[in-house]
Amino acid sequence: MKKKLPLGIQTLREILDNNYLYVDKTKEITELITTGKYYFISRPRRFGKSLLVSTLKEIFEGNQELFKGLYIYDKIEWKKHPVIKVDFTGISYSDDTVLRKSLTSFIENTAQEYNIILNNKFVGDSFQELLKRISEEQKTKVVILIDEYDKPIIDKLPDTTKAAANREVLREFYGAIKGADPYLKFVFITGVSKFAQVSIFSGLNNLDDITLNSKFATIVGITEEELRHAFRDFIPLLCTQYNTSPEIILADIKHWYNGYSWDGSNRVYNPFSLLKLFSLQSFSNYWFATGTPTFLINILKEKNYAIPEIEHRTASDTTFNSYDIDSMDITALLFQTGYITLKEIRKLASRENFYTLGYPNFEVKESLQQYIFTSFTSVGTPKVKPLIEDMKDALSKNDIDTYLKYIRSIIAGIPYTLTQDNEAYYHTVFYLIASLMGLHMETEVLTNHGRIDGVLELDTSLYVIEFKYRKTSKSPKSLLKEALTQIKQKKYYEKYLHSKKPVFFLAIALLDKAIHHAIEKL
Numbered sequence: 001m002k003k004k005l006p007l008g009i010q011t012l013r014e015i016l017d018n019n020y021l022y023v024d025k026t027k028e029i030t031e032l033i034t035t036g037k038y039y040f041i042s043r044p045r046r047f048g049k050s051l052l053v054s055t056l057k058e059i060f061e062g063n064q065e066l067f068k069g070l071y072i073y074d075k076i077e078w079k080k081h082p083v084i085k086v087d088f089t090g091i092s093y094s095d096d097t098v099l100r101k102s103l104t105s106f107i108e109n110t111a112q113e114y115n116i117i118l119n120n121k122f123v124g125d126s127f128q129e130l131l132k133r134i135s136e137e138q139k140t141k142v143v144i145l146i147d148e149y150d151k152p153i154i155d156k157l158p159d160t161t162k163a164a165a166n167r168e169v170l171r172e173f174y175g176a177i178k179g180a181d182p183y184l185k186f187v188f189i190t191g192v193s194k195f196a197q198v199s200i201f202s203g204l205n206n207l208d209d210i211t212l213n214s215k216f217a218t219i220v221g222i223t224e225e226e227l228r229h230a231f232r233d234f235i236p237l238l239c240t241q242y243n244t245s246p247e248i249i250l251a252d253i254k255h256w257y258n259g260y261s262w263d264g265s266n267r268v269y270n271p272f273s274l275l276k277l278f279s280l281q282s283f284s285n286y287w288f289a290t291g292t293p294t295f296l297i298n299i300l301k302e303k304n305y306a307i308p309e310i311e312h313r314t315a316s317d318t319t320f321n322s323y324d325i326d327s328m329d330i331t332a333l334l335f336q337t338g339y340i341t342l343k344e345i346r347k348l349a350s351r352e353n354f355y356t357l358g359y360p361n362f363e364v365k366e367s368l369q370q371y372i373f374t375s376f377t378s379v380g381t382p383k384v385k386p387l388i389e390d391m392k393d394a395l396s397k398n399d400i401d402t403y404l405k406y407i408r409s410i411i412a413g414i415p416y417t418l419t420q421d422n423e424a425y426y427h428t429v430f431y432l433i434a435s436l437m438g439l440h441m442e443t444e445v446l447t448n449h450g451r452i453d454g455v456l457e458l459d460t461s462l463y464v465i466e467f468k469y470r471k472t473s474k475s476p477k478s479l480l481k482e483a484l485t486q487i488k489q490k491k492y493y494e495k496y497l498h499s500k501k502p503v504f505f506l507a508i509a510l511l512d513k514a515i516h517h518a519i520e521k522l
Helices: 012-017 026-035 049-060 096-113 123-138 160-179 224-230 235-242 246-257 271-280 294-302 307-312 330-336 362-376 381-396 400-412 423-436 476-489 492-496
Strands: 038-042 083-087 142-147 184-191 313-316 341-347 353-358 440-446 451-457 462-470 503-511 514-521
Touching (some): 026 049, 049 083, 049 142, 083 123, 096 123, 123 142, 123 160, 224 246, 246 271, 246 362, 307 313, 307 440, 362 381, 362 423, 381 400, 381 423, 400 503, 400 514, 423 440, 423 462, 423 503, 462 492, 476 492, 476 503, 476 514
Parallel strands (some): 083 142, 142 184, 462 503
Antiparallel strands (some): 313 353, 341 353, 440 451, 451 462, 503 514
């Protein structure tokens, strides 16, 4: 019987009992539960963390028959343990007072399930007492599963005061785990970000962070092999929908949704986007649409983060260490939230790791760049794609005048409240336009004579670009002349002499949001 697609279903028993499609991840889970005790894993939202937690719950409750036909069925000693699952989607946290009351209620309700009356009233003390009493009365050790441990912090940003207050409550709650070690069989914690000062990373000295561990790189997400096997009944339907071959449709799926990696080698598909694709039989930006990165965009603008560098970001081991609410590393934040991923990991002579990061796939790149573009300009989201198509049409005819006319209208419409008083702001707008058009534009290109502001490569031509930005009344002609002279004197064109395409020098002068340009051919 053809499997059903488990859209929105994150409970393993419901999936297996009702003929929903399940990609067997129990081989990695077997390795997980037989080699360690305390684990943390960071993955983006909508990536299968909750289903993983649900699977662990069924395993530690001893429900072997549920796993018949799956890898783990005859690979472990099945034994029933009391399981405490903490899911922050069901706990209130509008402020620290509400969070404390909600956690207290959770602890008390769990105690009632085991017919236990607690003596302690403080969150941390009562949670630790609960773990001890359950273990002693059930005569076996307890399993703790915490899903989205950082949700009360993440969802309160950018209000750092509320986020920090919630963090203090969580610090007390999670601090109980360390003192309960003799009574615990297994602890598994999921989240998006690795925040410092919540007791998990500072208090649990033996906590194994498997976020970048290659052994568990595919424990969530869908591999290429899993896609071809598990979705084999759905791929032909998509081929029929688009009137194309399986090879072409699989290449399109890979382009849109594959590319996530946590070890720089193994790459997985976004499971949420795949399920939506096969359910609706249409390509779209599904994962991105489930969450608006307003807070992230505000940080990028506030810190003057170089938007073009998102595609080619580098980092060291310290980037992925825990960080505080008030001093978040933007590259780490982009990575943990799923907007960039690991492209490569190299070992340095110092034995440290050197990471190269970039967009995982087309869905994320197009969606994030479009969102950044609308936040940097006054162009509303519905107008972006039609505008981009008009600009592509102009450039396909090498009509640079019409292309720049569109850019003039965009920049002229940017409210003063959005504009930042620096040239880099306008570099970003130009870069985003080119990227959304599917063009290759490099920025800040280093040569042995200096640094080129931008190089725009088309199918039929190549443009070496020099920007000049002034708030003074200096004449446009003198600025344009200055830009062209700089291109020639510093021989920016030398790097492209081998190109078989015509090379043009493009000078762009920005004076109080008015754009002027001049072109010369090499």
